[in-house]
Amino acid sequence: MIQYSYPSSAFTKIIISLFVMLMFVFSCKKDNDKKPPTLNLISESGFIADSTVVAIGFPYRIGITAGKGDAAITNLVVTLTTENGMETALDSGMYSSDFSYIRNVSYGASKFEKWSFTLRDKNGKSASTSITVLKDLTSAFGPITTYSSVKLSAQDDAAGNSFFSVASGNLYTEQNAEANQSDINIITYYGDLLAPSTEFTLSSPGESDVATFYPMIANWAIPKNETRYKPDSLSIPQIVFDAAYNDSIIITNYTSATIGKRKFKTVRAGYVIPFQVTIGPSSGKRGLIKIKSIQEGTGGHIIADIKVQK
Numbered sequence: 001m002i003q004y005s006y007p008s009s010a011f012t013k014i015i016i017s018l019f020v021m022l023m024f025v026f027s028c029k030k031d032n033d034k035k036p037p038t039l040n041l042i043s044e045s046g047f048i049a050d051s052t053v054v055a056i057g058f059p060y061r062i063g064i065t066a067g068k069g070d071a072a073i074t075n076l077v078v079t080l081t082t083e084n085g086m087e088t089a090l091d092s093g094m095y096s097s098d099f100s101y102i103r104n105v106s107y108g109a110s111k112f113e114k115w116s117f118t119l120r121d122k123n124g125k126s127a128s129t130s131i132t133v134l135k136d137l138t139s140a141f142g143p144i145t146t147y148s149s150v151k152l153s154a155q156d157d158a159a160g161n162s163f164f165s166v167a168s169g170n171l172y173t174e175q176n177a178e179a180n181q182s183d184i185n186i187i188t189y190y191g192d193l194l195a196p197s198t199e200f201t202l203s204s205p206g207e208s209d210v211a212t213f214y215p216m217i218a219n220w221a222i223p224k225n226e227t228r229y230k231p232d233s234l235s236i237p238q239i240v241f242d243a244a245y246n247d248s249i250i251i252t253n254y255t256s257a258t259i260g261k262r263k264f265k266t267v268r269a270g271y272v273i274p275f276q277v278t279i280g281p282s283s284g285k286r287g288l289i290k291i292k293s294i295q296e297g298t299g300g301h302i303i304a305d306i307k308v309q310k
Contacts, residue, residue, distance in 0.1 A: 035069030036125035055139035082110035225280030228260025
């Protein structure tokens, strides 16, 4: 009878390989047993249903509820897909066991708007859901109001108007702004006191630095009106702005997924700046500001044409 024996080193390698394989299989099985987060669309009254047909500019609400599985939720991504491609509306890190997310939307110009929501947890598990809203093909773009050659001053122009209403087109000085605070959506200042300086800046009552230049705003009623500005200022040629007679250019350049900023820094002549009122009586209205000319400095001003949805 012939007996075989393995060299000890080869035998050890085989044992280690088997151990690693068993650990891998066990680990995979253990990972597969971990519960992913839960994700559900909110379907109660006031929230739009999947495949609803709406007109251009129609206001609607979407939302989700989320709950953890075996690990805390660490990330939420919200995207908007239209016939023009996909935009990221939110990519937020967190550490949460459960939460709800709600978004108020104004329908754009695309044939469809598909909102997708994706959760990831600490274990790498994920959950996704989506909702699609469709355009009424008989709907049309909406009318706009145009305010021409609006002069908006910086803080040291005592006789100037630094406060503007998109609803009425009224301009206000610092002295009469407080009595009309609910009407004010756009404020201008020269950001010389900030580090670094933001130079000529578009703001609103709800922006954090505006009270540095107009201290009385700190005591205005809450919630303060807020306007957000799209950082991109060069994608709309001035000639296209001048030719706009409805809100098509407005809603295609400040979409429902746009992440606006509470201030637009370093304004320059030639810019066309998309904006949306996000808090206040005019909430939801979008528009464009074309900077025609600028005089720099704390006593300076800008001259602008402003187009806003009616």
